[in-house]
Each structure stands twice: as structure tokens, then as C-alpha cells.
Amino acid sequence: MEDKRFKIANREALIGVGLVMINFAIWFGFAYGLGSGDPANYTYVLGFPAWFFYSCIAGTIFMIVLLWFVLTFFFKDVPFDEEDAQ
């Protein structure tokens, strides 16, 4: 019992690390990838500079959807109490 619960916990912690790396890549990549040119040449999405829209708005929404997906399909429900374990 103890065995299984910790295995699940370890896997989920690693998923958390993976998600943070994806989050960072989107946030940082779009910001400096699209935003490092001359502001005069910026393109705009919904009124915002494109780098800002993709990094801070679309990126955030994407992360929330990704979280929902991961929580629904990869996270397991385990009991926390000891009664079952011992």
C-alpha cells in the first residue's frame, strides 16, 4: 500500500516539474522571441502586442487547460490515512 502511494506521489511531483518547464518555455519564449524587435514593427493581437498576447494571455490559458488535462487523466486519487496502509 505504502509502496504504491509513494510511487504515484513521486510521479506526480515529476509531472509538476515538467509543467513548470513548459510554462517557463512558453512565457519566456514568446516574450523575448516576439518582443525583442523595434516596438514600431510590433504586430498586435486583440489590441495587445503579439508577444504579450501569446506569452501572458494565451500562454496562461493554455497552462490552465493543460493542468485540467493532466489532473483529469494522470493524477490519481489515493487515501492519506494510515488505517488502510497498516
Added chain:
Amino acid sequence: MIHWQVIVPLVLFLIIIFMIGIWANTKVRTTDSFLQEYFLGGREMGGFILAMTMIATYGSASSFIGGPGVAYTKGLGWVLLAMAQLPAGYFVLMVLGKKFAIIARKFQTITLIDFLRVRYNSDFIVIMSAIAIIVFLFSSMMAQWVGGARLIESLTGLSYTTALFIFASSVLIYVIIGGFRAVALTDAVQGSIMVIGTVILLIGTIIAGGGIDAIMAALVAENPNFITPYGAEGELTPLYVSTFWILIGVGVVGLPQIAVRAMSYKDAKSMHRAILIGTIAIGTIMFGMHLIGVLARPVLPGIDIGDKVMPLLTLKVLPPAVAGFVLAAPMAATMSTVNALLILVSSTVVKDIYLNYIKPEASDAQIKKASFIVTTTIGLAVVLFAMNPPDLIVWLNLFAFGGLEAVFIWSVVLGLYWPKANRYGAIASMITGMGLYIAIDCLAPHIFGMHTVTLPIISSLLIFIIVSLATHSKVAQEPHWLTNKTKS
């Protein structure tokens, strides 16, 4: 001049908070496990309350007052920086996760230091951690207290001392009588106000500015750098911004006031729900409030004092009754941070010092009395210090943030997942983390263009691993409860 339309919602808000405190007190009085109830709310938090107490504790006066003020002078780059806080909504709960929750229950740990005591079995670690928490969080609490009082002062026109008294007495009473349950439940109300208030003010500001297109055009006309990721003066370099991510996105795992919440929820489902709700809430607040600061520039030009941007803007763009509700948001943010720090510092004194070293055989009645006395004393001491307040709320706050992160992150994370982590490694890493943080902060805060917290966190990780491996033979055995192996 006093705006009654603004005061009435604030007073209503305080009354609701009080009622919650009184209700929580009935639980505190009837519980058969006082410590767990008073300092952890009986580990009964569901998903919504867990999410809200995480984000309300994390989001402070600086998210609502200081942050938008800086965004006003720096532009969209500061919003980008603020969005580094998105992982705070999910990372802590995922990384500490179920393992932390299971172990906390198994050993009935009440505080973060409790966990370290069980894991490393070292008095030195317990005492050093307790000192770090008390010193850093006391200063952080004072900054929040000052922020809360200043806010009431600017909204009501009362004197600073009166404002401080109102703020302090409203927080102290419900925390002292209701404990952690009152803290978490009021956080749920305060967190909701923070989210809803942010959305209302954002919409109001966009309308007042004539739409996003018009506002962006006005910003470009004033200084094109406002809409770049680099800040008004080009001071936000990619290296600085990405290392800032370590401080406010990932390092949060090391914050005791956040980590302790990861041992207080009811079940796995609560945790899953909290991750989603918390991320949506923190994303909304951090994005909304900081963007509001940038958009405020064309709407309300020429403000010199950053801290005044948000209150003045609210009064300008919203009708008075709605403004009163929105201005309750920074109040809520401040109160919900202060109440968490107060109960945490109190639990550190009572559980980690009093019960470990002063009176281990204390009876339930004595523990109860000590908890009330300690919480009250700390609360009053903070008020006394806040009478003569220092400036620069944002930076004081970040100092406590970074210092604690550098001290605790690895002893908690490696302690949880790396069986070879031992007390010598932990001690070396904690000293390195704190020492280096203070040294860099005083001597060269932007060393190599990185944020102060970067080097302390990296060095304390390396030191931890090296020392743990080097002293491996000195430690009798790895704790069997930590590994996957089933006991035979």
C-alpha cells in the same frame, strides 16, 4: 474627506470576517485535538478553500498596491515579470504533493519544522529554522501591517495610528479566537473578493481608457518601451527576468506559510481541485492587477507615488459603491497574508519551541492557554513596531520571501524525495542559503545581472548534495518510511 459609499462595503466586509472568526471559535472550543485544530484547522480543507487560502496568503499588499504602482512606471514588462507567479498556483501542491500530505498525517506534524524534525532528527535544525521563521516572517508581517494601515489611512482620511489600530484589532481578534480554521475560511472570502475586484477594476479601466487599442496607442506615444518586455528604461533584461522566475514562481515551495497549507487539506480530490482553481485565481489576480497598473497610465497620468495608483484609479473609473467593494480587495489581500503569518509564527513558537524545549509535558489546557497568549503577544508586538514604519513595502517583503526560500527549499524537497539527504547536508545548505542571501542582498543585489535569490538557491542545493554524500557513513540509516520499500 470621508467617502461613505466606500466605507460601508469595507465595514460590511469586516463584519463578515468577524462572524467567521466567532464560528471557527466554536470548533476550537469543542475539538478533542487542540493543536491540529488551532494550527491546521483539523486538516479538513476542501478544494476551494485550499485554493483560496494558498493564493490569498501568497497575494499580498504588493500584488494590489505596490505591484500595479511599479507597472505604472515600467509598462508591460512588469506584467510579464508578474506572470512568473503563475506556477505558485500549482507547483507547490504538485511537488510537495501527496507524499507530504501522507507523511504529515503519519507523524501528526503541525508545522513545517515538525516535518524537518521528524526527517532529520536534529535540534540544531529545529532551532535554526524557528529563528529564521520568526525573524523573517515578523519583518514581513510588519510590512504588511504598515501597508494595511496606510491603505485605511488613504481611503478614510483617518490618522495612521487610528488606521493601524482598526486594521490590527480586526485581524487579531478573529485569528486569536478562531485559529487556522478562521484564517482559511476568511481567506476564502478574501480570495474571492480579490479575484472579483480585479476583474471589475480591469474592465472599468479598459472602458475608461477607450479600449485596449486606444490605451496602447497612448502608451506608444509617450514611450514605446512601455509596450516592450524590457521595461521603460530597458532595465528588465532576459537574464534578470528569468532568474526572477526562480524567486517568485518556483522557490515558493520553500515558503513555510505556503508549504504548511500542503499538509492541511482533506483528501486527494481537494488537492486536484485546488490546483486548478488556485491557478485560475492567481493568474487572474497577477495578470489583472499588474495590467491595470499599465493601463492606468493614460487614464490617470502624472501620479508620482506608485502606491496611490490603484486606489486613485478605482475611485476615478468606478461608481462609488463598486469602488468600495474593489478597494476591499487590497484590504483582503493584506489581511489574508497577515493572518497566515501570525498563526504560523505562533505555531512555531508554541509547537516547535515551547512544546519541544520548554514544556514537553504540557497539558491540553496549558497548550491552549499558551497558544492564545503567544498569538496575542506576537500580534501586539507587530503593531508596536508598525507604529514607526520603514519604507519600501515591496522590497522588505521580497527580502523575507527570498531569505526563507533559500533556507527551506532544499531541506524540504530533498528531505521528501532523496533518501540520502541527511542532517549535515540540511544544516550546511540552510546556512549557505541564508548567509549567501543576506550577503548578496547587502553587497551586490544584482550580481551578474541575476536576481539575488539565484545564487543562494543554486549553491545551497550543491552544498546539500555534497555534504550529504560526504557524511553518508556517519548517519546510521535512511528513514525507511521515506522510501518505496515495504517494511518486512
